[in-house]
Amino acid sequence: MADIQEINLLNHLNAALLVVNRTLGVEFANQASEQLFGLSQRRLGELTLTECISHLGVKPAQLKENLADSQAAAFYAMSLATLEGQHHTVDLFLTPLSPGRGLLEIRVIDQQQRISQELHQYAQHHAAQLLVRGLAHEIKNPLGGLRGAAQLLERQLEEARLKEFTGIIIEQADRLRSLVDKLLGPQKPGQREPGNIHRILEQVARLCGLEFSEQLTFVRDYDPSIPDFDMDRDLLQQAVLNIVRNAAQALEGRGTITLKTRACSQITIAGKRHRMAVAVSVIDDGPGIDEKLKDTLFYPMVTGRQEGSGLGLSIAQNAVAQHQGRIDLDSWPGHTAFTLVLPLIPNKEEK
Known part of the structure; x- marks a missing residue:
């Protein structure tokens, strides 16, 4: 009876809880784990932790070592990507239960x-x-x-x-x-007029397709419901072009770049709430961004390439900021995504 009550209690917790053994095989998973991994509790019990995800910021060998030594561990702000391609930033806590077994607590901290x-x-x-x-x-x-x-x-x-x-x-x-x-960079936006974000993406793809080799593949994943909105088309095109060109250079002209658009609602940018916005993602399957560069990546003259000027992302950020938007970054080996979040209707006081 006590075991059933304990399981019910664990299932009501928001944090994902996994009991894992020395090989990281999952012996128990609560309901929050189902939601996080997109897999049923029964299916999770048939897999190891590494088989439940496509990427984890902590090396499995590190977790196995902690389990073998019955040593507690905490890992903060780690990236986690599910098999469905969902990315999260998480805090991980490993608590030993018995020799070779431990409780892994995963707290999603995406919003923070x-x-x-x-x-x-x-x-x-x-x-x-x-x-x-x-x-x-x-x-x-x-x-x-x-x-x-x-x-x-x-x-x-x-x-x-x-x-x-x-x-x-x-x-x-x-x-x-x-x-x-x-x-x-331009200190003030130029002439604003209604423009189509997909037309800009197509122009950028065409330019980069001509500049780089034929082994560079572009995949389109567009949301056709996104309407035209007021923009400085030249400024936005330059921002997207800089990011796509960086991706192509990281791939050395060989790989896949996905151009993805989605409409989103109730977005907060720099403390201001926007009713509707568009998210434009440039995703590549390259080696990822060096962790040492992530905190300073948008500074002028910062680059991971010897021949790079370090101006592309700084200019892109300035252009997006002039549209009241922001740039989000998610990166791990095999996946790098720069997402431009742009309000469809600017705040009145900024018009």
Whole structure:
């Protein structure tokens, strides 16, 4: 009787609970585990933990070692992907029960993690913009003087060989000014007019298809119910293009990029509630993003590639922010998804 009462109690808990053995075979699973993994309790009992999921941020060998040593463990903000392709951020707690057996508690913290990520991204973007604007002011002034002096000197020179050197000075000064302008990005959105997000995605896919090899495959997963909405089409196209190009470079021109759109409702962005929004996801099956880069990925000049400029994601974030949106990131080996969340109807005070 006591066992039945205990099982009923475990089934009423919100956290997913699994009793696992030394091989990570599931001996018991509560009802919350069914909802998390999308599998019945009976089916879970026939599988190991690694067979229930497609990805887990904790190595199975680590859990097995803890079980063998009867050692409790806690793992925070780990990524977990189910067999159905659902991704969650979870906290995992392992409690030994007997030699070689333990209770694994999995708490989904998606909402808390998303809020924390958004606040961090907003602070990161704001700090980067202040830093870049300050540097731009300090760089542009002497750069203008340097260019002007080179032009005056060029007028005084008669030898073509010497004029070649002043031409190099002017050319490099223009290049640096262009780089600073790219760092700053457009400070105000251009002309807003109704546009179709799927048309932008098709244009980007066509451009990247021409730029990279034929071994790069694009998969479309569009929601046809998404209406046209007011946008700066050039700005949004540049944002999507930068993200898709990054994905193609990560795949080295060989792999699959999925372009996915979904309508969503009651979305909060930067503390403001939006009744309707569109989520545009760029998903690749590449190696994933290095954990060391995730916290600074949207800073200017941060890149995981030696030949990269580190400006693409910073420019994309600036463009999306000007549409009152945000960019979400989920990444693990074999899956990286950048999702642009854009309000369909901007807040009145921002119009």
